[in-house]
Amino acid sequence: MKEQEKDFVEETPAAVEGTPLTEAEQAEQDLREKRRKRNAIKARLRNLKGWVYLLPALVLLAAFTLWPIINTLRIAFLNGYNGLAEVGGATFAFGFQNFVNVVNFPDFLVCLRNTLLLTVITVPISTMLALLIAVALNSIKWLKKVYQTIFFLPYVTNAIAIGMVFNAMFGEVLINGTPLSIGIINSILGVFGIEPINWINVGSSTFNNMVVLIIYIVWNALPFKILVLLGGLQNVDKQYYDAAKVDGASRWRVFWRVTVPLLSPMITYVVITGFIGGFKEYTSVVGIFGDSMGAPAAPGSMNTMVGLIYDCIAKNNGGLAAAAALILFLIILVATIINLYVSKKKTHY
Amino acid sequence: MKVVLEHLTKIFPSRNKKEKNAEVVAVNDFNLEIPDGKLIGLLGPSGCGKSTTLYMISGLQPPTSGKIYFGEDDVTELAAENRGIGLVFQNYALYPHMTVQQNILFPLQNLKGENRLSKEEMLARANEAAKLVQIDEYMNRKPSELSGGQQQRVAIARALVKMPRVLLLDEPLSNLDARLRLQTREEIRRIQRDTGITTIFVTHDQEEAMSISDYIVVMKLGVIMQTGKPQWVYDDPANLFVAKFLGTPPINVFRGRIEGEKLYIGEEAVFETKGAEDQEVYVGIRPEGFVLDERGGLTCSVSGIDVMGRDVSVVSTNENSLNPVIRSIVSADEAGKVSAVGDVKFRLKENKVFIFNKETEARVYFGAQVAAHEAMLSAMKAEGEFYAFHEGPLPREADDASKQTQPEEKKGFTVSVKNFFGKIGAAFRKQPETPAENATAEDTPAESAENAAESADDATQTESEDKE
Known part of the structure; x- marks a missing residue:
């Protein structure tokens, strides 16, 4: 041959x-x-x-x-596109009208703000927490599996179900419109002498809503990150720690100079996927606030970019939805490029 | 800094909770005084506890019992970071994300309080250490960009930079190729001489230990077999284990006996052994102890001749040999006289022949060896008394293990059997019942042998895991 x-x-x-x-x-x-x-x-x-x-x-x-x-x-890029009309035989002109309309959408800036805020706040918090928990899990022997399971539970639980539980924990429990209880979180805060806070009920502030949402997202993002980081930790050669011990490094220094650099590929991965996931946040809002995407009396105040896209689709305005999706794609692209650029300098492979 | 180990013992508990007695004695009542400023090689087969000993000196593993002194200070309870030791790991454990310079600086940056140096001092110290190990031109490289030998030197520099009281090296050469190994062991020797730091290194390679150590410590199953200058130990092994462990090609061991002050191998009387009592013995003959001689006392049948560079070794067999083949190194001229097939007769050099009691495997001195041994002992005393060898019965793998693995639940079983027999036989027996232990010995010997083998396996496993 x-x-x-x-x-x-x-x-x-x-x-x-x-x-x-x-x-x-x-x-x-x-x-x-x-x-x-x-x-x-x-x-x-x-x-x-x-x-x-x-x-x-x-x-x-x-x-x-x-x-x-x-x-x-x-x-x-088809001005005023409508799916049904297209099936009916209508044609649309090429142009940027959809993008102009999306940007001028009353909710657009709110959605953009919410999405960016949620991502920028939750990713660092959840990554750091996950790192601490992973290191802690890696250093205990007793009940390790039990803790691992507990931390992993959110990963296998339905997001909407968790959202409803959060709703019940933070919100007032209403029976026929009359408040029956102030919610377990406020009850716990009450033990420390803190007045009940209106987290998510009628008249609650956007800030309070955001706090609840952030707690939810961080908690929900932890299991995957812990899993990845724990896997990375288990691959770190124990001899590095012995060497650091002989060299007299404090725990803090060992963490920052040995553990974090050796885990940096995992951390990079977790941060990048975290950012992408954060920009696509949607189910958490639905879970806690329902499809009004905001506290009662303030619908849409907690809406996100993906929520906006769904809204457009619901209104059968495919052109707007597509334009919004493209804008979101560009945001994610830019964020990921920045992430990769930064991590290239900081990551050791 | 003098290092003293007193009754040092390390017992690893059994991992399997059911077998409560399957613990492994890695280091057994270890007594040693390591003189200041010397290079010491801990030598032994894998699983003999040499790495464990090293890690106990380093402080990374706490001893089960016993004391460790650096000079006059008792450091047994001291944490590793406060002992002032430098440790070079088998895989070097260089931080892969740091440059050579950062790696070497790391221990200095950890210093606190008044010990903390200024930045310039740190850099100067790091440079000094790097120069000492001749790695200063690679300061800005990452470990992955260095060869194995260079990594090794960085690891040594990192250990030296904080000016340790004791330098510990765990199998320092095992990850290097043969050529680099020769070069690096000279390097280690040179660095040790230059710094004068008491250095202890662990190896299973007798050649390595013999070539650079001031003193070697030969270990077996956690017990010191013999210590001393490498040449002394080679020339005057205290027991069969040491004789077999040192030397390449290995020593040739024969079954023999002493009868009427004569040494017999098989039916042949090899030579006279003045002053030795009649007994069954093992005869160890170094390869260089054979001389071709028509009138020699030892007959072997030749199976081949190996030429290895300038050495020529005659390969032969003898029915009393414990080795599958006998290797004897002879000069090239003489080897020409040996025919490739048939018998050959050897005369033996008496100072290259060691006789060991068959039971205890301890050395039996005879004739001129008695005086030679005495002379060596006094020479050693004059040089610093760094000499010791194991006295009394030697540890044996099988014995040791079976002692460890008398299983707890089996005891219960035998006790109940005993009670049963006790009840039946009470009427017949007048003497008090023997303790349960005696019964255990009679109880299923095959099984306990199996346990013994298992726990021996366990011992090696634990050892290798420790290294990892």
Whole structure:
């Protein structure tokens, strides 16, 4: 096989020089030509086989991933796009009207602010907490598995269910419109002499709403981060700690100079995925505040970018939704690039 | 700094909670006084407790019992960071994210209070240490950009930079290739001489230990077998284990006996052993102790001749040899006389032949060896009394392990059996019942042998885990 390939790569010296060919040379060249063609067909068939194997996956990916992406791009740039109208045969002009409309949307700035705030606040907090908990988990022996399970529970619990529980914990429990209890959090705060705070009920401040949401998101983001960091910690060679001990490093220094740098690839990963997840935050708001996306009497005050996209879809305004999705995509892209740029300098692989 | 180990013992508890008695004695009543400013090699097969001993000196592992002194200070209870030791790990444990310079600076940056140096002093000290190990041109590289030998030197620099009282090296050469190993061991020797720091290193490679140590400590199953200058230990091994452990090619061991002050191997009388009592013995003959001689007392059948560089070794067999083949190093001229097949006769050099009692495996001195041994002992005393060897019965793997693994629940079983028999036989027996332990010995010997093998395995496992 190898020899054959060599054959048709090599050019016959006679052909190069352009001298007339003898009969034997001609026959040889014909044979070569034939062989080359046969090989080419064989190679093409082999290629085809590979494509056939890939086909099922490709079809699915094309239908459910690639086409939606392209379609979103297309829709975003069609002024006043409406899905139903398009089916009816309407055509739309190309332009940036959707983007202008989204930006001028009354809720747009609120959504953008909420999304950015939630991400910027929760990612550092949850990463640091996860790191501390992972280090603590790694250094205990007794009940380690039990704690691991406890910390991992939010990961396997339904987000809406958790949201409802949070709602019950922070909010007043109302029966037929009359408050029955002030909620367990306020009860606990009351033990320390703190007046009940209106976390999420009628008239609650945006700040209070945000605090509840942040607690929820941080708690919900912990398990995955702990899992990743704990896995990283278990791979750190114990000898580094022995060496640091012999060298007289304090616990604090060992943490910052040994543990954190050695974990930096994991931390980078957790931060980047955390940022992406943060920008896509949506279910937590629905879970706590319901589909009004805000405290009662202030609907939409806690809305996020993804919430905005859903709102647009609900109003059957696909063009706006697509434009909002593109804007969110750009934000995530920029944030991830910044993340990667920073981590390249700080991460040790 | 003199290092004294007093009755140092380390027992690892059994990991399996059911087998309460399956604990492993890694270091057993270890007594040693390491003189100031010397390079000491702890030598032994894997699982003999040498690394454990090193880690106990370092403070990373607490001893089960016993005391450790640095000079006059009792450091047994002192934490590793306060002992003033430098430790070089087997895999070096250099921080991969720090440059060479940061690695070397790390111990200095940890100093607190009045010990803390100014930044310039730290850099100066780090440079000094780097120069000492000849790594100063790579200060800004990461460990991953260095060769194994260079990493090793960085690790030594990091250990030296805080000016330790004692420098400890765990298998310092095992991760290097053969050529680098030769070079690095000379380097370690040089650095130790330059700094004059008492240095203890651990190795299972006898050649390594012999070549650079001032003194070696040969260990077996957590017990010191013999200590002394490498050449002394080689020339005058105290027991069969030491004789077998030192030397390449290894010593040739034969079954033999002493009868009427004559040494017999098989039916052949090899030579006279004046002053030795009649007994069954093992005869250890160093490869260089054979001389080709027609009138020699030892007959072996030749199976081949190996030429290894300038050495020629005659490979032969003898039915009384414990080694599968006998290797004897002879001069190239003489080797020409040996025919490739057939028998060959050897005369033995008496100072290269060591006789050991078959039971205790302890050395049996005879003839001129008695005086030679005395002379060596007095020479050692004159040099600093760093000599000791194990007296009394030697630890044996099987014995040791079976002692450790008399299982608790089995005892219960035997007791109940005993009670049963006790009740039946009470009428017949007049003497008081023997304690339960006696019954255990009779009880299923096969099983206890199995346990013994298991716990021996366990011992090696624990050891290797410690290293990891």
